[in-house]
Amino acid sequence: MHKDCLRPETASTACPLFVVSPHLDDAAFGCAALLAACPGACVCTVFAGLPAHPQSTQWDRAAGFDDSTQAMRERRREDDRALAHFGARAIRLPFLDGQYGALPDVGRLADEIAKAYECACTVDASLVVPLGVRHPDHMRVGEAWARLLRTGRVGSCIVYEDAIHRAARGAVEKRLAELEAGGLHAAPLDESWRPERLGARALSIRRRAILEYASQLRAFDSAFPADLARPERYWCVRRA
Numbered sequence: 001m002h003k004d005c006l007r008p009e010t011a012s013t014a015c016p017l018f019v020v021s022p023h024l025d026d027a028a029f030g031c032a033a034l035l036a037a038c039p040g041a042c043v044c045t046v047f048a049g050l051p052a053h054p055q056s057t058q059w060d061r062a063a064g065f066d067d068s069t070q071a072m073r074e075r076r077r078e079d080d081r082a083l084a085h086f087g088a089r090a091i092r093l094p095f096l097d098g099q100y101g102a103l104p105d106v107g108r109l110a111d112e113i114a115k116a117y118e119c120a121c122t123v124d125a126s127l128v129v130p131l132g133v134r135h136p137d138h139m140r141v142g143e144a145w146a147r148l149l150r151t152g153r154v155g156s157c158i159v160y161e162d163a164i165h166r167a168a169r170g171a172v173e174k175r176l177a178e179l180e181a182g183g184l185h186a187a188p189l190d191e192s193w194r195p196e197r198l199g200a201r202a203l204s205i206r207r208r209a210i211l212e213y214a215s216q217l218r219a220f221d222s223a224f225p226a227d228l229a230r231p232e233r234y235w236c237v238r239r240a
């Protein structure tokens with residue numbers, strides 16, 4: 001059901017990926033190096049649901065939207081354009097973004113991620129997930145994939161650092177310590193996955209993809225948030 005740690009030199013030949021993205025931007029923000037090196041990935045966005053009744057939130061207004069319907073429709077279009085740069089295809093789960101509703105049950109979320117992974121991928125596809133720090137939606141996704149590992153439903157994951165949220169002081173270290181305490185071992189992935197090591201092509205794809213999320217960059221009040229210029233980091237996580 002999985003591959004062990006990928007290596008860049010094999011990436012262009014065959015490295016099917018199933019990338020879990022909490023929101024419609026996190027995969028491009030956090031693991032663009034993998035996506036750029038492995039065309040044909042599936043990017044499964046968890047909190048991609050459309051609220052039944054339009055809502056107006058502070059974040060959506062800052063992003064330039066009148067309500068949640070307008071926001072989610074445009075954010076999906078942004079995501080479509082960004083994923084096209086990677087040659088990736090979108091899978092979207094119907095869970096509601098935390099600004100619109102309550103967090104989903106961990107068990108149900110784990111089931112839905114596993115089902116999407118098993119349906120969408122060939123048997124050797126790597127499951128790629130966010131570390132799951134700071135933002136409650138990211139943390140809930142982190143609890144879900146940890147459950148899949150602990151129960152043996154998945155043998156290992158490639159974990160990417162949550163861009164922007166990782167900047168919270170101590171958040172990444174705390175999460176890694178929690179994984180270890182919970183019986184999961186995280187080994188850093190080869191540094192050669194950093195976009196700058198992959199060359200100008202990967203950097204160009206990464207930048208163009210990130211800039212497609214114009215509404216979210218507007219809400220962050222930055223043309224290109226500083227954290228996105230920091231290197232990407234990855235781990236292989238499996239049961240200890």
Ligand SMILES: [Zn+2]
Pocket residue numbers: 022023026135138
């Ligand atoms: Zn997010």
